[in-house]
Amino acid sequence: MGLRSLEAALPAGVDPRQHARVLALIHDAALSGRALPGRPRPVIGASWQRMRRLGLDPDRGAPGIRLKIEEIEERRRGSGLAEVLPALRAGLLPMAEQAAHIMVVTDAEGRILWREGSAPVRRRADAIGFSEGVDWHENAVGTNAIGTALVARRPVQVYSAEHYVRAQHDWTCAAVPLRDPRDGRLIGAVDLSGPASTVHPTTLALVDAVAQLAEAGLRSAHGTELERLRGIAVPVLAKVRGRAVAVDPHGWVAATSGLAPLDRIALPTGCSPGRAWLPAYGSCRIEPLPGGWLVRLADGEDEAGTQPTRVVLDVRAPREPTLTVSGAAGTWTHRLSPRHAEMLYVLACRRDGRSASELSLDLFGDAARTVTVRAEMSRLRRHFGGVLGGRPYRFADDVEVVVERPEDPAEVLPHSLAPAIRG
Template identity: 30%
Template sequence: MADTEERRVATAKTTNGRATTRPSPSTLRTVHERFIAGEVDADYLTSSLRPVVAQSWERSLAVGVDPDFHGARPAEAVTAIARLRDTHPLAPALPVIRRLLVNDAFDSGVVVAVSAADGTLLWVEGDPTACRKAEAMNFVPGADWSERGAGTNAPGTALALDRELQIHGSEHFSRIVQPWSCTAAPVHDPTTGALLGAIDLTGGPQVASSQTLALVRATAVAVENHLALLRVSGVAAEPAARKPHLVVLGGDRPRWVTTDSYGHLQATHLTGRHADILVLLSRHPEGLSADHLAVLLDDKDLDVVTVRAEMSRLRKVIGAETLGSRPYRLLAPITSDIGEVFDALDAGDVEAALNRYTGPLLTQSVSPAVARLRTQLSATLREAVLAESAQGRAGLLRRWLELPEGRDDRDGWQALRDCAGLNAVARARAGGHLAGLDFELG
């Protein structure tokens, strides 16, 4: 069987080794099964599939997407979807999408979906029978259909690459989605060019046609023009200014990210002490006195004069309108990567938390309060991932173990080795890593 499939694949190659025709559904399924089992390398994959699909499969596997997932997990609490819809920049353009796509989708076997830029589905409408079938794979409002959440799929991969594309049947990474085909195009803010989301048509094989691609592309352009017209006429409010964002996780230098008057992002590198202060203030919205802040920053000989000097310098970096005193506090709401991880954990969305976690909090910091937060965040995420792995979600555990904190996590590697549903190659790798840890530890 394998030899036969390889001969079929070989007939679809050019001299440079890339596929020139789309493999048959049976060939695609065979390539998919061999890729999931770890039996083929990247060169074979690229020669067997369209490059955009091969690269998406590799990204999906690398981030731990489960090919047997039973539907994309909720991106946030379902109760928040109404608020998200009301405030989303694409909401004013929904009548245009309905007029061009949804109204003709009834009795056509087609589902029309609109997603946010992070892959969260906002609206899913169209043929009632098709919508009910799509619910079986959780293709519903509030679900995360980003590529990181659901693997290769048209809206998620269109957002990941910021380009229009089609995914045919078995080109989907996850098996439950492979009976469907889909076409999606990204939508951008007409003023800033920022990615707002994607428009998607999902249905049978007829959805992945050149005519459908032209229709979805034209709808995306119509939506962008409609948003621009509303903005010029003053009917729609200008997009809300993005909140300042604090980046303090992972190995990169801490950064303060803001948006200028033209909508362009600007990143300012922070000193370690300034990053410590902003983290502590973000976790203490009630404010902190100079004495309290001194103790949190350094349990040795840091005095309030030094703290006040640092606050004066920090005020020049982030703006006097952002930082208050007596007590020291943030005067405007901000977002942060550490806050996003904690929020996702509080909502019970372990996958979203892991997506946002790029590494430990400010590893060079000498602040005892920051060290406590670092340990709290890492330990909470680890326990949550282990709990998910006990329910058979090995992909999340595999992603955790690939982080620096997980490489020597013996209990984690043992849990992965013993996880139900793990393929033989992954189980052998986990066992080998365990053997290496035991050898090192004697």
């Protein structure tokens, strides 16, 4: 675990009050259509554009409905966040109490599930509806650290008039998305918020470090689950004829027989017992194990006609991009990570293929980041070996590729800053 490169809302050495005045001028000019006296940060500017397209009222936001207590409790139980809450409290509440902040934890939809910290600040937060059970996604309350971090899928700090809705200009907030390390799924966000006068450039780094510690706890618990599955699977695999692999429900490999070890294989969404085509292995038979699946490769069976013939990349739902693979063996759907969705989208739009340097330029605006590109493409090709080719990276020539897009091109992977997508 290490600290990521983070962009604070308040540049080091800048007077907060003067900076807030400049931001207010930029905000007013952007909303009125006048020439901007300066440029908002890219993450803020992209969010403001989304709010204008949405038609959100900058004075009031959208009408919000507060969940009932029993609904909040139900979301808490189903969110998967209760496991990380002790680590978040231990890391952030002492600072929140001392620095006149509150700690807020939301689910993946932006609903506030927990809010703790300074009592005076909690009372101030009540005045703008910043309380448990309220939707704090961008679509409801405009640009803010929680909602924008959930869309951008990265840590975000928002200060003063960077908030789209004027009622929030007296606030500063720093939020970090939380992911389940088992499948990379976004499960929520953690945020530190307080009066704008309490802004500090290191707050985001603190929240990010604590969030990474919390996710490390989930990763450790997952390792224990895999060890338990391994203890069950090894005796089973010893009796299996042919090649087989034992995986947990998320595709993480616990044990193998007759196969080169992999960390993870991509399973179909809603995996169930029976015959299935898996991109990593071809035709397989899937059987249940306590805490996972036994995947038997269909060695010796006729593989003719089982190769994929059609893939559909669906990016219409910004939080749930998927790849659906179809062929004579059936249909298989897998949820994609934000980075893999970006890469597959570029390759779907460029059927002639892209070299590592070209893909690096497409994704990062820098042709030199080929090491990152090759590592991610290696993971993709392990998952989708029958669909993707190399040299150059591309979808297989004999596979039909369909891209399902939202009507508004600006809503294609809204979290992405990749030049090939945003350009």
